[in-house]
Amino acid sequence: MILGAGFAGLAAAQALAGARVAVTLIDVNNYHLFVPLLYQVATAALSPADIAEPIRHIVAASENIEVVLGEVSGVDPEAREVRLADGTAIPYDRLVVATGSTTSYFGHDAWAxxxxxxxxxxxxxxxxxxxxxxxxxxxxxxxxxxxxxxxxxxxxxxxxxxxxxxxxxxxxxxxxxxxxxxxxxxxxxxxxxxxxxxxxxxxxxxxxxxxxxxxxxxxxxxxxxxxxxxxxxxxxxxxxxxxxxxxxxxxxxGVRASPAAAWLRVATDRSGRIPVEPDLSVTGLPDIYALGDTALCRDERGEPLPGLAQVAQQQGTHLGQALRANLEQGRPMPPFRFRNRGxxxxxxxxxxxxxxxxxxxxxxxxxxxxxxxxxxxxxxxxxxxxxxxxxxxxxxxxxxxxxxxxxxxxxxx
Incomplete structure (x- = not known):
């Protein structure tokens, strides 16, 4: 199960396309949004349809991927269930949390x-x-x-x-x-x-x-x-x-990670990001992974990776391929290595x-x-x-x- 169809979640789903794995992709919106160009919508250079694409259309050819439109309200790691705001509980075997970030007004939420x-x-x-x-x-x-x-x-x-x-x-x-x-x-x-x-x-x-x-x-x-x-x-x-x-x-x-850490009841950094191991698994929670702006992932020097689209996309592709090899062939989960493309x-x-x-x-x-x-x-x-x-x-x-x-x-x- 993948929570979030942003750069990280969508890349993970696409890497699992056609695998002998049932993939459930959940997002509160029915579209994938290219956030780096959102400012061009705000300044009348592009229309929303130019930078947003329906999720179902993107994964339509992948019969093993199911799309669910819903708002996640919680996760039960012991029961291995994801709960939606409408009361629905959906079971999972492996969980990928890629719910992105929200705006931070540094304690002045009324400014929004x-x-x-x-x-x-x-x-x-x-x-x-x-x-x-x-x-x-x-x-x-x-x-x-x-x-x-x-x-x-x-x-x-x-x-x-x-x-x-x-x-x-x-x-x-x-x-x-x-x-x-x-x-x-x-x-x-x-x-x-x-x-x-x-x-x-x-x-x-x-x-x-x-x-x-x-x-x-x-x-x-x-x-x-x-x-x-x-x-x-x-x-x-x-x-x-x-x-x-x-x-x-x-x-x-400013930005702050999504409330995913509260769902998992884990400690975070000051920005609300969830600490992950080198293989992108959440520390202390088996079979749960975090990606993109939701995750506190460090490079080889121990420095936190920035909240960039290329980081999220590379993490999603890496994890999707690693999960595919692990589930289909029993291979161990390899560590993630970020390649800076600028x-x-x-x-x-x-x-x-x-x-x-x-x-x-x-x-x-x-x-x-x-x-x-x-x-x-x-x-x-x-x-x-x-x-x-x-x-x-x-x-x-x-x-x-x-x-x-x-x-x-x-x-x-």
């Missing part, structure tokens, strides 16, 4: 109402609505101060998510929306990127982080480092004692950074092209790859974005 994150299609649509609604309301606002507030967007968090989001928002305002309005100038919109630490992209080398900062500033993004957010409400944010009126606030500052962040047109490890960096147009190629290849369906490639090409040539739709009521004030 005013600063959606980028973990779901619903949140991406909410951000897109707030951004576009802000420009629409600014178009007919008589008060200059209110107009400025409506055209101010604050992105919290200077990691890859925040950098990519801020750059895409700046390009949306300065290119895609530039000629659409009669009474406002979208190019004057204010995009602020706030980071509590001393620099952007803390996990990247300093030269790449400095390049990303310069590229964002060329796009017109205002960057505030060493500044922590103190308050977020319907009217804006308070940073370092200064109130910044803003109609849209996007949260990209960490990337896109800043804007012709601007990206790619880190392959010590002294192996790429930036600018080559990194931008490589980022695009990698993300297209990682999409699970050929039709998605074709659609995304064509949309990116159209956007590159015309500077236009075709998903500028307000699909929900404006946020309540």
């Amino acid at each position: 109402d005013h600063a959606p994150s980028l973990k779901s299609i619903e949140e991406a649509r909410a951000i897109r609505t707030r951004v576009l609604q802000g420009f629409e309301l600014a178009e007919r606002a008589a008060d200059p101060a209110e107009r400025d507030r409506l055209m101010t967007i604050v992105v919290v968090g200077g990691g890859p998510t925040g950098v990519e989001m801020a750059g895409s928002l700046a390009e949306l305002a300065r290119h895609a929306l530039a000629r659409d309005f009669r009474h406002i100038d979208p190019t004057t919109a204010r995009v602020l990127l706030v980071e509590a630490g001393p620099r952007l992209l803390a996990a990247f080398p300093e030269d790449l982080a400095a390049y990303a900062r310069r590229s964002l500033e060329r796009l017109g993004v205002s960057i505030l480092t060493n500044r922590a957010v103190e308050t977020i409400d319907a009217d804006g944010v308070v940073i370092g004692g200064e109130r910044i009126p803003a109609a849209t606030v996007v949260w990209g500052a 960490n990337a962040a896109i800043v804007g047109r012709h601007a990206a950074v790619f880190d392959f490890g010590p002294r192996r960096h790429l930036r600018g147009s080559p990194a931008w092209l490589l980022w695009a190629a990698v993300h297209v290849v990682l999409l699970v369906d050929f039709s998605q790859r074709a659609r995304v490639s064509l949309q990116w090409l159209w956007r590159y040539v015309t500077y236009r974005r075709g998903a500028r739709l307000i699909t929900a009521p404006p946020p309540r004030r």
Whole structure:
């Protein structure tokens, strides 16, 4: 049984496709979501269907895989059962927990109402609505101060998510929306990127982080480092004692593992991740494994592996193949070894950074092209790859974005 159809869970299921093993794949959604491109839905560059694919369609050819749509509420390791929110109990022989992560507001959960994150299609649509609604309301606002507030967007968090989001928002305002309005100038919109630490992209080398900062500033993004957010409400944010009126606030500052540890009643690290052995089994619980953002997995040097899609995907493929060999041939479960294929962040047109490890960096147009190629290849369906490639090409040539739709009521004030 596999809990979660994200990168890790889906990769594990696909590695078990066709095996002499009955696989049950459970997810609260009926689709697999390509989360790294979710910010492009939020900034009107792509539609949800471009980055989401029905799970049943992905595994349709694998007769040994059954898909269950349901929300997990608990696990009973002694009875070897998974319990769903509707009261259903499903037995398992081996359990793979790959339920991903949720947003962490560092103890300020009330901020979620005013600063959606980028973990779901619903949140991406909410951000897109707030951004576009802000420009629409600014178009007919008589008060200059209110107009400025409506055209101010604050992105919290200077990691890859925040950098990519801020750059895409700046390009949306300065290119895609530039000629659409009669009474406002979208190019004057204010995009602020706030980071509590001393620099952007803390996990990247300093030269790449400095390049990303310069590229964002060329796009017109205002960057505030060493500044922590103190308050977020319907009217804006308070940073370092200064109130910044803003109609849209996007949260990209922190994540926390799913509540899987509570189901298993095991100790976790500060982020809620479940410690696992080298073979990805949960310490002290036989026949239970944890993957991706749910797992605290360490490399050969004892350092925790980052919460990246490539880590989750490699873990899922490895565990699926290992379980297949173990169940069909009795082979022992081998340890997992992560192979770093590079960490990337896109800043804007012709601007990206790619880190392959010590002294192996790429930036600018080559990194931008490589980022695009990698993300297209990682999409699970050929039709998605074709659609995304064509949309990116159209956007590159015309500077236009075709998903500028307000699909929900404006946020309540």
